[in-house]
Amino acid sequence: MIKVENLTHAQIHSLVNDPKVILLGSGISIWDPTNLPTGKAFGAGIFRALFNYSGRLKDPFGSGELEKLFSRIPFENVMEKCPEPVQLVALLTQIYNLTRYNNIHRLVAESLITGKLSSIITTNYDCCIDKALADLCGCPVGTVMGPVTRIFTETPFTSPPFRRARAREPVYFKIHGSADDTTGQSLVFRLRHESSLPSWKRSLLKSIVQDRTLLVVGYSGLDFEICPEISSLKPSRVFWNVLCESDITPNARRVADENAGEIIVGDMRKFLSGVLGSVNAIVGSPQVDIEAILLRNFSRESLLLWRARLLNSLSYGKAALTVIQELIATTSSPVAKTVEVLEEQARALHYIGAYKSAALTYEKATLVAKKSQLPDETIYDLLLSSCDNWRCYGGFLKASKRLREAETLAAESRLNRADLLAAANLKHVLLLRRNYQVADLFGASRYKNRIRRKAEILFRVSAEALLSSGRWFEVQQLRLWADRFDLPADVTQPPGLYELPPPREGYEHLGFPMAQMMVFRDDVDTGRRLHDQDVAEEAIEKAKLAVKLGLRTEAWKLNYLLLKRFPEHRNTHTLRGFVRNFFDCEYSFLMRCLLLIIRP
Numbered sequence: 001m002i003k004v005e006n007l008t009h010a011q012i013h014s015l016v017n018d019p020k021v022i023l024l025g026s027g028i029s030i031w032d033p034t035n036l037p038t039g040k041a042f043g044a045g046i047f048r049a050l051f052n053y054s055g056r057l058k059d060p061f062g063s064g065e066l067e068k069l070f071s072r073i074p075f076e077n078v079m080e081k082c083p084e085p086v087q088l089v090a091l092l093t094q095i096y097n098l099t100r101y102n103n104i105h106r107l108v109a110e111s112l113i114t115g116k117l118s119s120i121i122t123t124n125y126d127c128c129i130d131k132a133l134a135d136l137c138g139c140p141v142g143t144v145m146g147p148v149t150r151i152f153t154e155t156p157f158t159s160p161p162f163r164r165a166r167a168r169e170p171v172y173f174k175i176h177g178s179a180d181d182t183t184g185q186s187l188v189f190r191l192r193h194e195s196s197l198p199s200w201k202r203s204l205l206k207s208i209v210q211d212r213t214l215l216v217v218g219y220s221g222l223d224f225e226i227c228p229e230i231s232s233l234k235p236s237r238v239f240w241n242v243l244c245e246s247d248i249t250p251n252a253r254r255v256a257d258e259n260a261g262e263i264i265v266g267d268m269r270k271f272l273s274g275v276l277g278s279v280n281a282i283v284g285s286p287q288v289d290i291e292a293i294l295l296r297n298f299s300r301e302s303l304l305l306w307r308a309r310l311l312n313s314l315s316y317g318k319a320a321l322t323v324i325q326e327l328i329a330t331t332s333s334p335v336a337k338t339v340e341v342l343e344e345q346a347r348a349l350h351y352i353g354a355y356k357s358a359a360l361t362y363e364k365a366t367l368v369a370k371k372s373q374l375p376d377e378t379i380y381d382l383l384l385s386s387c388d389n390w391r392c393y394g395g396f397l398k399a400s401k402r403l404r405e406a407e408t409l410a411a412e413s414r415l416n417r418a419d420l421l422a423a424a425n426l427k428h429v430l431l432l433r434r435n436y437q438v439a440d441l442f443g444a445s446r447y448k449n450r451i452r453r454k455a456e457i458l459f460r461v462s463a464e465a466l467l468s469s470g471r472w473f474e475v476q477q478l479r480l481w482a483d484r485f486d487l488p489a490d491v492t493q494p495p496g497l498y499e500l501p502p503p504r505e506g507y508e509h510l511g512f513p514m515a516q517m518m519v520f521r522d523d524v525d526t527g528r529r530l531h532d533q534d535v536a537e538e539a540i541e542k543a544k545l546a547v548k549l550g551l552r553t554e555a556w557k558l559n560y561l562l563l564k565r566f567p568e569h570r571n572t573h574t575l576r577g578f579v580r581n582f583f584d585c586e587y588s589f590l591m592r593c594l595l596l597i598i599r600p
Helices: 009-015 039-051 065-070 075-080 085-096 103-114 128-137 154-158 160-168 199-209 227-233 250-258 268-275 290-297 300-313 317-328 335-351 355-371 376-393 396-413 418-441 445-468 472-484 503-510 513-525 533-549 552-565 572-584 589-597
Strands: 020-024 119-122 148-151 171-174 213-217 237-242 262-265
Touching: 009 268, 039 065, 039 075, 039 290, 039 300, 085 290, 103 119, 103 128, 103 268, 119 199, 128 148, 128 171, 171 199, 199 227, 213 268, 227 250, 237 250, 250 262, 250 503, 300 317, 300 335, 317 335, 335 355, 335 376, 355 376, 376 396, 376 418, 396 418, 418 445, 418 472, 418 589, 445 472, 472 503, 472 513, 503 513, 513 533, 513 552, 533 552, 533 572, 552 572
Parallel strands: 020 119, 020 213, 119 171, 148 171, 213 237, 237 262
Antiparallel strands: none
């Protein structure tokens, strides 16, 4: 790590060698007169719109704690949970279709034209660099501006103008789309959009980055599809600029470590001045009131549903249920919305450990969906969710029955999308786990190995489909369960793609508290974490968080972990925490017995 304040412009210039390509994030658009919000600021505006609407949500965390948890959810997942995606696209294009460029936009545009930069890659939707390039070249914004080819869809990449441009460069690649795309189809803003990169983007990115020095500026690295690809693109070196040490994300560290890179901490203006030439950008203040825009353009019902979905993303089912009660009281909802509300109710019940109630609620939603002739994909997903909750409850026959119903529906309706079939494979894996544990408990090694081989096949055939469809929660679940079957990490690595992050890092990236607790327990139980006082204190803190969230399942399991692994915490308080939460959860008698004799 290097602090830019300790370097002169000459030292910065000598540190960063040519040829250079730059990856730019939303941090470059905060300067006057552009004054656009960063992704974090946009998320903060959404939080205010959702949780200050009709009064602040009553919350046992206390002031600021819910917002802290919310801030850990990836921006793409916040957007994924919006119940009105078409309206959201319209708002994004309205907000970001801006051409008012600042001095940093102008500097990088000028550097691209003069050859100081070989290419520009940006995740930004706005058209500020576009306009700066056009003005410098004396032409309108378009696919070709002077020597520069602008690309945000596949068509220019395969066109003759681009083939000519490849020979001479330079390229301006808007990898997450552009706000002046009238269709809105190029915009990448939801978690499902951030699947593994399509082949044309991967090919273009490699042609831009390979054997060049990559500069990263104004970009958090909190993406799911770009950072994992960078090492395979083989840049000669990476310099990643962040404002302060707390902004260094796990992705930034990994990219720097794997590519002989350096984290450059400090003001981007000094860093860019040393690399590209003097720049004097002025700090602006956001002129877009995200909270007001959302309150003006979304109904109260949509905001409540969005709120419930995000609370469930935080595993905060206890709070989600209070919001859902308001939604259920609304009688004006169309059938599709009724199913969505029931689905969130079932998900919240799952998080508080009410597995049987959750399964029955998913089944109720399934009946409504069938009666109302909603798409087969909706019914398929509801059946798989019902299967999951019957399994957690201990109703293994019912779980298997729902899984067969889903697979029959897929066959009859020709729902042969690879990601849907992979989701069903994952449910098969989850059902196999108990058999695997029982076989291990009784030393039935041949049976255990047979189950393990069957699971391995399911892992290998499912990983690519889940990754290429952006189903990141299921992708990460696949990685976690590979560990639980004692399988190597590469069973979840599709051919030609990158290895998935380890569960601890992956779930931290997703901001998913329940799964983070699961990974922690696995690490302690398997000896990957030492049984020392620091780990015991972490278990206690996680158990407290589980109680606040209403995560009864994790509350009893964490207390049970303390009782088993940490003798100094075998006390009345821990025992009460285990017993109370264990019996508050909905389990069949068989499941209660299994949970006490095998690792939960």
